Amino acid sequence: MNIDNNKEQLSFEKLVVSSSFIEWVQHTNQDSADYWNNWLAVNPHQLENIHRAKAFLQLMNGQKELVSYDEIDEQASKLLSTINNQPGKLVDLVPFTQRKFWGLGRVISAASVILVVLATVIFFAKNTYSAEVLSKITKRGERSTIELSDGSTVILNVDSRLDYPREFGTDFRVVALKGEAVFNVQRNERNPFIVKTGDIDIQVLGTSFNISTYANESESTVELLSGAVMVKLNDKEKSIVALRPFEKLIYDKTTHQWKIEQFESEDVIGWKDGLLTFDHTPINEITKELERWFDVKIITENKGVNQQFYTGRFQTTNLDKIISGLCFSWNASYEIKGKNVVIRFRK
Amino acid sequence: MNQYKVDNHLWQLLKAGHETALVSLMQFHYNALYGYGLKISKDVEKTKDAIQNLFTYLWWKRDSLGEVKQVKSYLMTALRHELIKQYHKEGHAIALNVEIEQEPDISFTAEEQLIHTEHLIFKREILVNAVNSLPKRQKEIIYLKFVAELDSEAIATIMGLKIQSIYNLLSEALKTLKTLISTHQVLG
DSSP: OOOTTTOOOOOHHHHOOHHHHHHHHHOOOOOHHHHHHHHHHHGGGGGGHHHHHHHHHHHHHTTOOOOOOHHHHHHEEEHHHHTOOOTOOOOOOGOOOOOOHHSSSSSHHHHHHHHHHHHHHHHHOOOOOOOOOOEOOTTTTTOEEEOOSSSSSEEEEEEEEEEESSSSOOOOOOEEEEEEEEEEEEOOOTTTTTEESEEEEESSSOOEEEEOOTTTTTTTEEEEEEEEEEHEEEEEEEEOOEEOOTTTEETTTTTTOOOEEEOOOOHGGGGTTTEEEEEEHHHHHHHHHHHHHHTEEEEESSSSSOOOOOEEEEEEEEEHHHHHHHHHHTTTTEEEEETHHHHHHHH | HHHHHHEEEHHHHTTOOOOHHHHHHHHHHHHHHHHHHHHHHHHHHHHHHHHHHHHHHHHGGGOOOOOOOHHHHHHHHHHHHHHHHHHHHSOOOOSSSOOOSSSOOOOOOOOOGGGGSSSBOOHHHHHHHHHHHHHHHHHHHHIIISOOOOOOOHHHHHHTTHHHHHHHHHHHHHHHHHHHSSSSOOBO
């Protein structure tokens, strides 16, 4: 930035709308602070002018209202009871902690991350004294809803397994998942909820999210619908990633690479309402998914070198309809015999 | 993902009947709505009630909600209407010839510790009085621009004015302020 020859009078009107000047006054950006401190050193005759603008912005900053998280949560519960017409009902309350990621910037995010590291360490230390553990296993074609002792619910998708204690202890609520599930976690800051999978650990306060970690898939994913979660990865750096609502973490189990994408909520959790959604999904993933849902074996013949994709949504009640829909769009024929499905592409 | 996109997702979910989306929208925007509402109504309970009414209304009307460009400015506009409506209900226009208030009158306040800079103490009363002496519309623009930190398009939506009017009024307001405060010395 060119400071030395900046001798022009910066007017009050210009200063108060300059974003770097505002950053300086609000202490939100070190570069801006350096710039304006230097600028002031070089242009001492502008001191009064600068102070007027600064005082105005500080006055404006002082007009901001910060309502406490507790108060906002109280208002949110009140809203829920009004719309449900049931006084005191406290379901589905999204924890407010997520605001920290947006509102107060990096400092707070960093603090949250540190908190999780500590929390996770304590968890591993205490885990050896675990209480009676129950397991729920769903077969292919089977789904199940589990209510945990704290009132949280888990909808377990096909071909999955959840290990959970009969009673949660007084510190951390820990469950282990293989496969896919949607979690609706009861909010409780004092007892963080942790989902362990082989590759990633997810820690939440109270929230709704979907985790998919099928062993025969190369990727694990976590999709956050509401609230806030921290995901601890099993990569070399033991990265910890914070997700915002409608963000999806994709973790490659072999390369240990990860990325965050956005998603449409219906696409991800449609399965819990009996919907299967494909979005430019390659045929081999579609057949794997169908095999899990309907407990069948699908063979494709003459698939050729060109990858086939499908985009669309199905009700998961009727395999025949899904296969016929897919084959119609792929211009293929099919045959269903008991547990075996053959899809034949035209040569 | 930025707040703007999150808002739009939540808006779609709200229209589809998800309670959590309604609650999230309230949580995300509570500070902004409360701050603005308090400036208009000057009453904590009235402001909280108006915010409750606003979101309850959104829930009952969820099936007929249209698309909105910016959820935040939509919410602030709705709150402004709600508070002005309440103001009339309470019979502030008792005498028949009293002109109906269409614009809120925002007043700025100052806390002692806020307005002193490194070496100089600015006479805070002068500054606050200067801002408060501006016409109602200009004060509201100053609030929405510098406190709510909204862009001119959003401010235009909320106040029901054209963008060009916002630019003009803002520039007028800042010029007036500059004149008002530069006649006073910054005190050492």
